[in-house]
Amino acid sequence: MGQVNFYHLTHSSLEEVLTNLASRALEQGWKVELRGTDADRLDRLDQRLWLMGEASFLPHGLAGGPHDALQPILLTTMPAADGRQAVMAVDGAQVSAEETDAHHRVWILFDGNDPQAVQHARGQWKALTGAGAKAIYWSEEGGRWEKKAES
Template sequence: MGAAFFYHLTRAPLDVTLPMLAGKSLGAGWKVAVRGPDRGRMEWLDQRLWQGPEDAFLPHGLSGGPHDDLQPVLLTVAGEVAGNDPACLMAIDGAAVSPEEVQALERVCILFDGTDEEAVQVARGQWKQLTGAGCSAQYWSEESGRWEKKAES
């Protein structure tokens, strides 16, 4: 049974934090699916990831390609089935995550923008929904300048 890790982004933006977390997941031997709310946002993220530093390249693809099953990190849209058989799901921008997914995967990461009050409220609702369904969850904050676990359920 997996766990949901909530990442409250207050210092580094999504396009900096996501590659770091995905890299750690790949280091654990997991394939990763990144789920966003719409195709345009995932296309933006795809472009940002290609523009990163060469020494920190994150191997990834946008869903719908001919080799989805081979992608270490697959960018998907809510409602799509990740074709790369991920062990880790990273949800961004309030993309929905079900308790069943948390229980079936090794890890679910929910990344949310701490400067956006609506995003914070959505994350609080997700925490309540997932922990209420019996899922293990951790809340991580970078407010101090480094990632620290602030709560666990």
Template sequence: MGAAYFYHLTRQPLEAVLPMLLGKARQAGWAVVVRGADEKRLDWLDEKLWLGPDEGFLPHGRAGGPHDADQPILLTSGVGGNDPGCVMSVDGAAVAPEEVNALERVCILFDGNDPAAVDHARGQWKALTGAGCAAQYWSQESGSWQMKAQHPSG
């Protein structure tokens, strides 16, 4: 049974935090789906990931190609097709309690400078913890990532 990790981005933008988290997920041996709510935004993230530093190269692809199942990181607005151990939700993309329980980890990244994104993340926290999912809330307010809240599984 997995857990949902909420990342409240206040000091670094998504394009800085996402590669760090993707690297950690790949080090754990997980295939990853990055789920977004907007195809153009996913195209933008795809471009940002390709432009990363050589030492931090993250092999990935956009969903809809012939090799989706082989992608270690798959960017999609859907469920994905690479048998992920981890889903990273960006820009308010939906996550179901069944996914949290079936996967190793679900990461929900949200912009702490956007009140609508914060409200949406609060709703996701309530829905997932209300369904009995384990969850952690991480913030970078102090400059480094710190866990601020934890909900045990039901």
């Protein structure tokens, strides 16, 4: 099984963390699927990414356009069928155990200040590790990222 990285956000914004992780993925030559659960939320995230400025610009697009397969980062509510190397799940988007094998990297980002998001992430950890996926839990509770657990 592949590896899943859980990021427990308590200090950084979702946009900051996804910008950092997605930038590193793009440097590896990977295409990234940014999977959410709500099209309106992804639209707002799309707008925020465009406004982040030239220094942190990430080439991306919303799914449903004529050039989805060409987008380095595709914002979508459904799994992309175009062989992307990485998946970044936000807002409780589901990732299956089979997907961990099909991608170089899977990230699950969740709001550590939201008890429901934390509970959902715990369920995802249990399901994915129970299916044999290797998982690493990253926390920024001390203000910087620390590896807190590994399956």
